Each structure stands twice: as structure tokens, then as C-alpha cells.
Amino acid sequence: MLLENLNQMESAADIVLSVTKLCNMAKQKIYIIIDEYDNFANTILSTSGSDAYENLTHGEGFFRAFFNFLKEGTTGSGAPISRLFITGVSPVTLDDVTSGFIIGKNISINPNFNSMLGFTKEDVTEIIEYYRENRMITHTTEHLLDIMKTWYNNYVFCKKSTTRLFNSDMVLYFICRWLGLRDVFK
Numbered sequence: 094m095l096l097e098n099l100n101q102m103e104s105a106a107d108i109v110l111s112v113t114k115l116c117n118m119a120k121q122k123i124y125i126i127i128d129e130y131d132n133f134a135n136t137i138l139s140t141s142g143s144d145a146y147e148n149l150t151h152g153e154g155f156f157r158a159f160f161n162f163l164k165e166g167t168t169g170s171g172a173p174i175s176r177l178f179i180t181g182v183s184p185v186t187l188d189d190v191t192s193g194f195i196i197g198k199n200i201s202i203n204p205n206f207n208s209m210l211g212f213t214k215e216d217v218t219e220i221i222e223y224y225r226e227n228r229m230i231t232h233t234t235e236h237l238l239d240i241m242k243t244w245y246n247n248y249v250f251c252k253k254s255t256t257r258l259f260n261s262d263m264v265l266y267f268i269c270r271w272l273g274l275r276d277v278f279k
Contacts, residue, residue, distance in 0.1 A: 106155075106162040113166040116173035125163065127179045180210060207251045211258025217241060220268060229272055241267055 102108050116123050133156070137146045149156045166174035200206045212220075221237050224230040230237070241264060248258040 104155075106159045109159070109162045109166065113162075113173040117171065120171075121173065122175035123166070123173050124176045125174060125178070127177070130179050202251050204251045204253045207249065207254035208256050208258060210261070211248055212261045212264055213256060213258065214238070214246075217259050217264055220264070224268070224272065237271070 098111065102111065113123065134146060134150070137149065151157065163174065163177060166172060167177065217238060218234055221230060221234045225234065241259060245260040245263045245267070246257050248260065249256070250258075
């Protein structure tokens with residue numbers, strides 16, 4: 094019954110609640126990954142202003158309700174949501190929508206996780222060298238690294254880390270474009 098109703102649901106919170114109920118009944122666990130959870134905040138603040146932002150993130154706003162459902166799905170020993178992994182850049186947004194979301198732990202400034210979500214210089218060098226060895230790229234590795242460093246090598250999440258990270262998505266985009274694989278992005 095719940096599965097058939099998913100297509101008719103309009104709210105993300107209702108869908109998550111139904112999926113958690115289904116997983117609970119089937120004794121299955123869910124891992125939820127939310128990437129750039131705060132992207133909406135920057136868009137709303139820059140296009141619609143602080144009133145629209147507060148309507149979504151405060152009181153009974155949609156976004157706050159969604160996070161409350163996530164929290165509900167992690168509660169209890171048989172909880173269907175086993176792990177949540179949330180990425181973003183603004184702790185303020187997370188604080189605005191998750192005042193009751195005390196189960197979270199911010200690992201972004203832990204040096205052990207600094208290189209978790211990005212490419213190191215060694216990673217990017219390996220990618221370039223692969224295509225050079227297969228004669229798909231003729232430019233030097235240093236030339237391409239210099240270009241990518243300018244645009245995609247600005248991330249350090251922990252003050253104690255000296256490893257700068259390349260934006261992995263943008264590096265792959267760059268390589269595909271360099272190789273002439275424009276149709277990949279249609």
C-alpha cells in the first residue's frame with residue numbers, strides 16, 4: 094500500500110516517511126546522502142530575500158519539516174535510517190533548519206576527513222597521466238594542472254591540514270571537455 098502511494102506524494106518529507114516505514118517493515122537500513130544541503134539557501138537569499146528563506150527554514154517551514162522527518166527516521170534501536178551524510182558550506186543553514194537535529198556531528202574541520210570529498214594533486218595527476226599514456230591528451234601534465242589549479246584547487250576544510258583539494262566534479266568536467274566529450278553533459 095505504501096509503495097503504490099509514493100508516486101502520488103508531493104512532499105519530500107512524506108516520501109521519506111513512507112520509505113522509512115517500508116524499510117522498517119522489511120527490516121532494511123537506509124543510508125541517506127544529501128549533497129550541498131545549503132545550496133538552496135544561497136539561491137533563495139540572493140533571489141527572494143530573507144523573508145522567503147525564513148519561511149522555509151523556521152517554524153513549520155518545508156525544509157525544517159524535512160529534517161525533522163530525517164531525525165525521526167534515526168530514532169530508536171530499529172530505526173531505518175542508519176547513517177546520514179550531509180555536505181554543505183554553511184553551518185548557519187544547518188543550524189536554522191535543525192535546532193532539534195542534535196544527532197549530527199560536524200566532521201568538516203577534523204583533519205582526518207579533510208581529503209574525503211575532493212581530488213588531491215596526486216589524484217588529478219593520475220587522471221591526466223592515464224589519458225596521456227593512452228594518447229588522448231598531448232599537453233603536459235604540468236600545463237593542465239596549472240589551468241585546473243587556478244579554478245578548482247581552493248579547498249582546505251581544516252586549518253591543521255596542508256592538503257588542498259580540487260573540486261572533483263569540475264576536474265571531471267574539465268577533462269571531458271578537454272577530450273572533446275561534450276555530449277556527456279547533455
